[in-house]
Structure formats: C-alpha cells, structure tokens
Amino acid sequence: MNTRSIEGLAGAHPPTISEPRNDNVRVFGLDVHRWVFPLSLLLILAFTVYSMSDPAGAGAALNKTKNWTIENYDWFYIVAGNLFVLFCFLLVVTPLGGIRIGGAKARPEYGMVSYFSMLFAAGMGVGVLFWGVAEPVAYFTDWYKTPLGMTKMTPEAARAAMGATMFHWGLHPWAIYCIVALVIGFFAYNRNLPNSMRSGLQPLIGKAYAGWIGHVVDVFTVALTAFGLATSLGLGALQATAGMHHVFGTPNSFGMQVGFILFVMLLAAYSLGAGMNAGIKLLSNINMVLAFALLAFVVVAAGFVSFVAGLGTTTVDYASHFLPLANWIGRTDKEWFHGWTVFYWAWWASWAPFVGMFIARISRGRTIRQIVVTVMVAPTLVTLLWMTAFGGNAIAQVVAGNGALAGGIKDVTLTLFQFLEALPMAKLTSVLAVLLLAVFMVTSVNSGCLVVDTLASGGKEDTPALQRIIWAVLITLVCLTLFVVGGDGALKAAQAGAISLGLPFMVLMFILMLGLTKALLEERRAAAR
Numbered sequence: 196m197n198t199r200s201i202e203g204l205a206g207a208h209p210p211t212i213s214e215p216r217n218d219n220v221r222v223f224g225l226d227v228h229r230w231v232f233p234l235s236l237l238l239i240l241a242f243t244v245y246s247m248s249d250p251a252g253a254g255a256a257l258n259k260t261k262n263w264t265i266e267n268y269d270w271f272y273i274v275a276g277n278l279f280v281l282f283c284f285l286l287v288v289t290p291l292g293g294i295r296i297g298g299a300k301a302r303p304e305y306g307m308v309s310y311f312s313m314l315f316a317a318g319m320g321v322g323v324l325f326w327g328v329a330e331p332v333a334y335f336t337d338w339y340k341t342p343l344g345m346t347k348m349t350p351e352a353a354r355a356a357m358g359a360t361m362f363h364w365g366l367h368p369w370a371i372y373c374i375v376a377l378v379i380g381f382f383a384y385n386r387n388l389p390n391s392m393r394s395g396l397q398p399l400i401g402k403a404y405a406g407w408i409g410h411v412v413d414v415f416t417v418a419l420t421a422f423g424l425a426t427s428l429g430l431g432a433l434q435a436t437a438g439m440h441h442v443f444g445t446p447n448s449f450g451m452q453v454g455f456i457l458f459v460m461l462l463a464a465y466s467l468g469a470g471m472n473a474g475i476k477l478l479s480n481i482n483m484v485l486a487f488a489l490l491a492f493v494v495v496a497a498g499f500v501s502f503v504a505g506l507g508t509t510t511v512d513y514a515s516h517f518l519p520l521a522n523w524i525g526r527t528d529k530e531w532f533h534g535w536t537v538f539y540w541a542w543w544a545s546w547a548p549f550v551g552m553f554i555a556r557i558s559r560g561r562t563i564r565q566i567v568v569t570v571m572v573a574p575t576l577v578t579l580l581w582m583t584a585f586g587g588n589a590i591a592q593v594v595a596g597n598g599a600l601a602g603g604i605k606d607v608t609l610t611l612f613q614f615l616e617a618l619p620m621a622k623l624t625s626v627l628a629v630l631l632l633a634v635f636m637v638t639s640v641n642s643g644c645l646v647v648d649t650l651a652s653g654g655k656e657d658t659p660a661l662q663r664i665i666w667a668v669l670i671t672l673v674c675l676t677l678f679v680v681g682g683d684g685a686l687k688a689a690q691a692g693a694i695s696l697g698l699p700f701m702v703l704m705f706i707l708m709l710g711l712t713k714a715l716l717e718e719r720r721a722a723a724r
Contacts, residue, residue: 218405219653225662228653230410235417235651242422243673246688250677254688261691264698265537272540273523275701279370282708283567286377291715292564294722296377296555297384303560311573312479313638314554321431321635323364323581324486324628328600329610330363331356331586332593336603340531343519353590357509358516360586363536364578365513368543369571371704375551376570377563378707381714384559389654392416392548395707398714412703413650419696420549420650424643425674426690431636432456432678435629437608442625453675459633460671463640467663478641482634489627490584496618497588505587509579541697548700552649553642556656563715589614640667 220229246253265272286292295301303310333339334356337347342359345352375392382394393409400408432455440447466478494502526532558566589610592600598617604610615624644666651666652658677688 219655224659225665226652226655226658227662228413228651231413231417231653232651234410234414235421235647238414238418239421239669239673242418242692243676246677250688254691257688257691257695260695261541264695265533265541268698269533269537270523271698272537272701273521275705276367276371276540277521279374279704280366283370283373283571287564287567290719292567293562294381294385294715294718295560295562296380296566297559301384301560303558305557307569308483309480310557311569312483313557313642314550314570314574321427321632321639323578324631324635325434325608325611326360326364327581327585327611328589328614329604329607330360331582332589332600332610333604333607334359335590336593338604338607339534340528342528342531342535343516344528344531348593353594354508354512355516356590357582357586358512359520359535360582361509361513361575361579362516362520363539364582365575366571367540369574371540371543371547372550372554373567373570374704374708374711375547376554376558377566378555378711379552380555380558380566381563381711383555383654385718386714390552390555390656391650391654392552392703392707394654395710398710398717399706415696415699416548417647417650419545419693419700420643420647421670421673422690423545423693424549424640424647424670425677426687426693428456428459428636428640428671428674429678430687430690431632432459434608435632437606438612438625438629438632441609441612442622452678455633456671456674456678459636459640460667462633462637463644463667463671464664466637466641467644467667468660478634479638482631482638485627485631485634489624489631490581492620492624493584493588493618496620497584497591501588501591502584505583506579509583509587513579538694540701541694544697544700544704545693547704549643549646552646556645556649585611585614592617640670644670 218229219226305313334342335348335352341347341352342355345355378395379390379392382388382397383390386394386397388394388397388404391409391413393404393412396404396409396412403409432452435455436445436447436451439445439451445451462478520536523532554566554570558570561569589600592598592614593603595601599605599613600610600617611628612625615621615628618624644663647666647670648658648663649656652662
C-alpha cells in the first residue's frame with residue numbers, strides 16, 4: 196500500500212491493548228493515582244525544604260551538578276537535539292506521517308488559529324517576548340561571549356547573532372516538544388493507554404510499564420514540570436516588576452513581585468476552572484492578538500521596508516549558521532557554546548513534558564504529518580518574524596547609537612523596554628509588553644498544571660476542576676516559598692535542578708522514540724492488511 200492510500204487510514208485496525216488497570220483512589224473529592232500523586236508531593240516538598248533551608252548551599256550544589264552535566268555531556272545534548280529534528284523530518288516524509296492521532300475517524304477539536312495560539316503560548320511565548328531583544332544584542336555586543344568566536348560589533352557578528360538566536364528558538368526546541376507530544380498522543384488516543392510518559396514504554400517492556408518503572412517515570416516528570424513552572428513564574432515576576440519600575444517608576448519591591456505572582460495564579464486558577472475552551476483557548480487567542488499587535492507596531496515604527504529586507508537576511512543567517520552551530524566537534528567558542536546552546540537544550544528538555552503533553556491533548560484528530568509540520572514549522576516562521584522585528588532592529592539601535600541599548604546590556608531584564616523607549620508611544624507599548632508577559636505566563640502555568648494533574652491522576656483528563664486549581668495553587672506556593680526564603684538564589688537553585696534533570700530526560704526521550712517507532716510500524720502493518 197502506498198503513502199496516499201495509508202493517509203488517514205492508519206489506526207483503523209490497531210493492535211489490541213488490554214484496558215489499563217485503575218490504580219486511582221478517590222479522597223476528598225479528588226481522583227488521584229495512589230502512587231504517583233503522594234510520591235510527587237513528597238519529592239516536591241523535600242526539594243523545596245532543601246532549597247529553603249540553605250539557598251546558597253543548595254544553589255551551589257545544584258549549579259555544580261548543572262555545570263558538570265553541561266561540561267561532560269555537551270556532545271550528547273547536541274547530538275540528541277540534531278537527531279530529534281531528523282526523526283521529525285523522517286516522520287513527515289515517510290508513510291508513518293499519515294497515521295492519525297485518535298484513529299481514522301478522529302477529527303481536530305480546534306481550528307488552526309486556536310490550535311497554533313495555544314501551542315505557541317504554552318511552548319515559548321514568555322521566552323520569545325523577553326529574549327527577542329536581549330539575545331541578539333547579547334551576542335552582537337559580547338555580553339557573554341559571541342557565537343563561533345565572532346569579533347563583536349562587526350557585520351559578521353550581527354549575522355551570527357541573528358543566526359544563533361534563530362537556531363536556539365527554531366526547529367530544535369519544537370522537535371523536542373513534538374516528539375513528546377506524539378509519544379503521549381499516540382499511546383493515549385490510538386492504544387487506549389494512560390495519558391502519560393510511561394505509556395511510551397509499553398512496546399518495549401510490555402505490562403511492566405504499569406508497574407514501578409512507570410511510577411518512577413511519571414513522578415520524575417511531575418517534579419520536573421512543577422519546578423520548571425515554579426522557577427519560570429518567579430523569574431518572570433522579577434522581569435515584569437523590573438520593567439514596570441523602569442517605565443512607570445513603580446516599586447521594584449518584594450511586595451510587587453509577590454503581588455504579580457499572585458495575580459498570575461488567580462488568572463490561572465480562573466482559566467483552569469473555566470475549562471479548555473472558555474479558559475486556555477480564550478486566553479491564548481487573546482494573547483496572540485496582542486502579540487501580533489505589538490509585532491505590527493514595531494514593524495511599522497521601525498520601518499516596514501527594512502523589516503522585509505531583514506526577513507530575507509535572517510532566513511539566510513539561520514540557514515548558513517545551522518550546521519556550524521549544530522556541530523559539537525572542535526568548537527573554539529566553548530564558553531558561549533556551553534553557556535547558551537547546551538544550556539538552552541537542557542532547559543527545553545525540562546519544559547518538554549508539560550509542553551509536549553499539552554500539545555498532545557489539543558492535537559487529537561490530526562495526522563502525525565500535520566502535527567509535525569504545524570508544531571515545528573509554524574512557530575519557527577513566527578519566531579523568524581519576531582526576531583527580525585525586535586532583534587534585528589535592536590542591533591540596528593546599537594549600531595546607530597540610538598537609545599539606551601547603544602551602551603550595550605546593563606540589565607538583561609530591561610532590554611525589551613529600553614528597545615521600546617526608542618520608538619514612538621513607548622509607555623503604551625511597554626504596558627502591552629507587561630500585559631503580554633503576564634498572560635503568556637498564565638497560559639504556561641495553565642498548560643503545566645493540566646499536565647501535572649493528568650500525570651498525578653494516572654493519565655486521566657476528566658479530573659475535577661478543583662484538582663487542577665489545587666495544582667496551580669501548590670506550584671505558586673512552591674514559587675513563593677522559594678522566593679520568600681531564598682529569593683533569586685533559591686529560584687535559580689530550583690532552575691539549576693530542573694536543567695540538571697534535562698540530561699536523564701533526554702535519555703528517556705530516546706527510549707520513548709524507540710517505543711513510538713515500533714508501535715507506529717505495527718500500526719502501519721495493521722492498516723495495510
């Protein structure tokens with residue numbers, strides 16, 4: 196049977212998988228897994244107490260672990276990232292791409308606009324908003340080394356800065372997210388297995404996936420997701436309040452930071468209680484409208500003609516620097532390579548469980564080919580637009596000596612607002628930037644809480660709304676506790692811990708890829724009979 200005849204048919208006759216046993220317990224109106232839920236809570240609480248009791252010591256120990264993994268396994272991170280991109284490409288061009296998540300009769304629940312808005316907002320909305328100016332300027336001015344050892348403040352440095360920024364925010368991170376989404380989505384919606392990471396082990400270890408091995412995988416994933424969210428929430432609060440202080444003179448105080456965190460939590464709790472359509476979908480759509488409004492303003496204010504020309508230049512920069520940046524052998528820019536690329540790959544891995552599972556949840560009804568193309572290509576194209584408008588024009592401000600960025604980066608949390616200061620209506624656009632930061636954070640917390648709740652409830656999606664809200668409150672309390680006791684040091688300790696766990700998670704991803712490949716080949720053979 197050729198590719199065309201398989202398109203949309205695979206899944207019609209999948210191999211029989213027995214109904215997974217129910218290991219859940221109902222207590223106080225909650226519906227949770229008898230092992231994953233309590234063990235996850237214990238692990239989260241133990242790590243929080245450890246970070247609180249000695250923030251400096253915890254930070255030093257975890258940073259030492261993080262630096263050790265980056266120093267010794269830099270090759271593994273880069274090889275893994277490259278293979279993930281290659282694997283996704285093969286899924287698109289082979290007949291396996293025609294397999295439909297959910298079976299032959301499944302159809303998408305969300306239209307393309309809402310689908311893209313939700314996956315982009317969950318995946319990297321906050322990061323693109325914050326680093327869209329800071330990262331290209333950092334590379335161009337040698338804020339912390341330059342990519343490929345370029346001489347700073349030169350035309351070559353500008354090209355390398357844009358190429359490296361796109362490399363970090365383009366195909367590679369979305370390939371990591373996409374593979375996790377396909378693993379979870381296929382086994383949950385085509386094989387009727389729990390909606391969790393453990394299900395990807397079933398083709399390799401059989402019924403043992405439901406035992407202690409699966410429990411360890413899910414507890415590990417819950418902890419990784421919870422601390423990734425908590426640290427992002429806390430560090431995002433530092434950025435937002437610093438921006439408001441710079442623009443409006445509001446206090447950049449501990450009280451403001453706590454208030455911002457609580458504001459995000461309240462919005463997240465409301466959105467989670469409202470459900471997917473009335474909550475997350477609505478917020479994501481609003482956020483994308485606001486983001487494109489800010490993008491359109493920057494394009495017009497900074498010059499439409501230069502933006503169009505910059506699009507072509509940035510595309511060429513990305514393509515021409517792709518292979519040199521994807522190489523790990525004989526690098527002469529080791530400090531930059533470790534401090535940026537390897538760090539990013541570990542951080543994307545720490546976000547992959549909740550972003551991937553969230554993508555899986557909203558992708559039912561689409562073929563693997565449709566999912567891969569949408570998840571990898573569409574965000575990369577939008578990132579290309581964003582980085583050209585913000586990063587390219589920010590470098591132009593530095594070269595021209597225009598505005599606060601002319602002197603380079605003094606405070607990385609302020610670069611976006613300093614960039615907007617050099618354009619008309621700076622106050623208005625700065626308000627919009629803070630609002631975008633807040634709502635992007637809400638959508639990230641929402642998707643993360645949905646994932647943590649699903650894992651902690653044995654893979655169930657139809658859990659009580661109160662249960663999802665409890666996770667939002669718990670993750671916020673973890674963030675506040677770390678913030679109150681240890682401040683920035685405790686938050687960065689937790690971040691270093693999450694990044695250190697990125698290495699074993701990437702190893703797990705390779706195992707899950709093997710399980711997915713085996714299952715997809717079985718699915719194709721079943722459809723061809």
